[in-house]
Amino acid sequence: MTTLRAAGASTMSSEAPFEPATPVAGRYESILDAIGHTPLVALQRMSPNPAVRILAKLEAANPTGSVKDRVAKALIEDLEQRHVIGLDSIILEPTSGNTGIALAMIGRLKNYRVALVMPDNITAERRQMAALFGAEVIDSPGHLGSNGAVALAKELAARDARFVMPYQYGNPANPRAHFLGTGPEILAACPELDVFVAGLGTGGTLMGVGRYLKARKPGVRIVAAEPQPGEAVQGLRSLDDGFVPEIFDASVLDARYLVTNREAIEALRDLVYLEGIFAGPSSGAVMVAAARLASEMDGGTIVALLPDGGWKYLSAGTYSRDLGEMEADLEGGVNWW
Amino acid sequence: MSTVFIPTVLRPAVAGAKSLELAGSSVRELVTALLERHPGLGGQLLGPDGELNRFVNVYVNGQDVRYMDGLATPVADGDEVRLLPAMAGG
Numbered sequence: 001m002t003t004l005r006a007a008g009a010s011t012m013s014s015e016a017p018f019e020p021a022t023p024v025a026g027r028y029e030s031i032l033d034a035i036g037h038t039p040l041v042a043l044q045r046m047s048p049n050p051a052v053r054i055l056a057k058l059e060a061a062n063p064t065g066s067v068k069d070r071v072a073k074a075l076i077e078d079l080e081q082r083h084v085i086g087l088d089s090i091i092l093e094p095t096s097g098n099t100g101i102a103l104a105m106i107g108r109l110k111n112y113r114v115a116l117v118m119p120d121n122i123t124a125e126r127r128q129m130a131a132l133f134g135a136e137v138i139d140s141p142g143h144l145g146s147n148g149a150v151a152l153a154k155e156l157a158a159r160d161a162r163f164v165m166p167y168q169y170g171n172p173a174n175p176r177a178h179f180l181g182t183g184p185e186i187l188a189a190c191p192e193l194d195v196f197v198a199g200l201g202t203g204g205t206l207m208g209v210g211r212y213l214k215a216r217k218p219g220v221r222i223v224a225a226e227p228q229p230g231e232a233v234q235g236l237r238s239l240d241d242g243f244v245p246e247i248f249d250a251s252v253l254d255a256r257y258l259v260t261n262r263e264a265i266e267a268l269r270d271l272v273y274l275e276g277i278f279a280g281p282s283s284g285a286v287m288v289a290a291a292r293l294a295s296e297m298d299g300g301t302i303v304a305l306l307p308d309g310g311w312k313y314l315s316a317g318t319y320s321r322d323l324g325e326m327e328a329d330l331e332g333g334v335n336w337w
Numbered sequence: 338m339s340t341v342f343i344p345t346v347l348r349p350a351v352a353g354a355k356s357l358e359l360a361g362s363s364v365r366e367l368v369t370a371l372l373e374r375h376p377g378l379g380g381q382l383l384g385p386d387g388e389l390n391r392f393v394n395v396y397v398n399g400q401d402v403r404y405m406d407g408l409a410t411p412v413a414d415g416d417e418v419r420l421l422p423a424m425a426g427g
Contacts, residue, residue: 068427099427146425168427201426229424231345239346239381242392242423256394256401258419282426292399 032106035062035069036181040189040303045274046267048291051299055190057182060279060309064101064129067182067307071204072102074177075166076110085164090115092156092163094140094149096201097126098308099168104133115163117153119145125312145229146201147243168202170246178208186303187216194300197290199282199307200224200256203248209305210252221254225289227282228260230331257292259285261330262323267291268310269319280308281318339412341367342419350377364395365408367418382420392423 028034038061047054059067075093079085090113093103100116107114114135118127121142130137138156140149150169157163168174186193186209196213198205210222261281268284271277283306290304310319317326338358343351351357357374361367372378384390388408395402396419402410412418 096426146427150425169425199426203425204427227426228419229421237346239390239392239422241346243425244391244423245425245427250403253404255404258396258399258401258421 030109031063032073032109035073037185038062040186041277043275046270046287046291047294047302049294049297049299052294052297052302053300054287054290054294054302054304055193056275056277056283057186057303057305058277058279059305059307062102064098064105064133065309065311066098066102066280067205067305068098068102069105070177070181071168071174071202072099072106072166074173075168075171076103076106076112078171078173079164079166085112087111088162089113089164090160090162092117092153092165093168094118094146094153095168096146096149097122097130097312100135100137101126101129101133103166104130104135107135108133117149117156119149123313123316125315129312147241150243168204169243172247174202174204175208175211175247178205179212180208182305183209183212183216186305187213190301190303191217192301193217193220193303194297195221195223195290195293195302196305197223197225197286197293197302198305199286200226201282202245205305205307207247207249207252214252222252223289223293224253224256225259225282225285226256227264227285228258230261255293257289259288262327263288265318265323265326271306272310272319277306278310279306280310280313282307338414339367339416339418341371342417344421346422347378347381347420350381351375361412363408363412364397364402364410364418367412368395368408394421394423395419396421 039058041056041058043054043056062069091103091107092115094117096119104114115138116130116135117138117140119142120139127137140152157165196209200206206224213220264281264284267287268279268281271279286304286306290302294302338360340356341359342356343354359367359370361370368382382390382393397410397412398417
């Protein structure tokens with residue numbers, strides 16, 4: 001780890017001004033300073049191609065357990081810098097979980113009220129953690145997925161001036177957190193990378209890391225993994241109810257892989273059994289895409305960003321139940337993305 | 338023949354079918370065959386410019402055709418083609 005990071009820092013310093021990532025272990029003045037600088041771990045057994053190395057960026061190491069700590073911190077700082085938030089404001093955000101939990105924690109530290117619009121079919125743990133940090137949770141119809149949460153949050157924000165919406169789907173502070181944080185950390189620790197793979201939710205990780213890596217390392221490929229939505233979470237009236245986040249720029253990506261829930265669960269169980277990594281479902285999807293890529297490459301290095309840990313998905317039986325049953329539940333509308 | 342999976346939102350226009358077997362050697366030929374059989378899908382799949390509606394994603398064997406050859410992406414016998422509405426997460 002130390003050798004890689006030192007090599008990365010020296011390579012970059014000859015090309016452009018670059019501040020190496022802070023070491024993983026350290027002493028911090030606040031939990032907010034402990035966000036980011038997550039470990040990058042070489043996987044030992046999950047690459048299907050011996051000539052391709054896969055390294056996993058373990059975002060579960062963030063304070064609330066997900067990559068969204070980086071985003072939430074940047075979003076709240078953005079509201080503060082734009083002077084659109086005061087102590088009587090209520091931060092309102094549509095989220096399927098992790099962004100909300102991270103906003104709730106940071107809101108608590110900074111004395112901001114936080115209200116989250118979440119689909120009513122997410123796992124109980126996500127709701128519990130948001131509530132633990134003091135956020136109010138407003139339910140949106142589960143069958144409309146994240147699209148439904150976005151629509152309801154916009155409606156509420158228009159009705160009450162106290163609501164301030166950071167809006168991760170359209171706020172450049174979201175990709176910027178990854179451009180300034182995640183991207184540099186990855187390149188410093190793994191200057192030899194050829195491909196970066198991450199999940200596509202808001203697009204923040206892929207846009208920010210993607211733009212950073214493409215600017216610093218031409219030729220690197222940026223690949224998205226996305227879930228195949230269950231039958232019951234596609235409750236749109238027409239295709240035009242579909243939603244493409246404003247921050248998403250399709251040209252940053254080089255490929256986009258659709259991953260079934262079954263494949264994602266199999267891969268996240270492999271992460272546990274073969275690599276000792278306890279990660280969430282979107283990490284499983286990212287690993288499926290990474291393995292597909294690895295099997296098509298002659299050789300090289302893939303960095304796969306694993307967005308969160310498995311804690312918040314235990315109640316769904318994610319790690320233990322029969323795969324067929326689990327798959328049926330997900331088709332029936334358990335929302336876990 | 339390829340299997341084209343229809344998303345729930347479009348099923349009313351295809352008599353409720355979850356998937357259809359269609360002939361064609363490219364995504365464009367499959368979409369044309371689909372529209373001939375179910376004209377009710379009309380403007381939903383393609384925009385006025387004849388390209389894919391930005392709120393629909395098309396995948397051939399799990400890969401987004403926008404990052405392959407778009408509507409010209411070749412399709413072979415037995416390929417799985419999936420149409421899905423654009424949805425976000427987060």
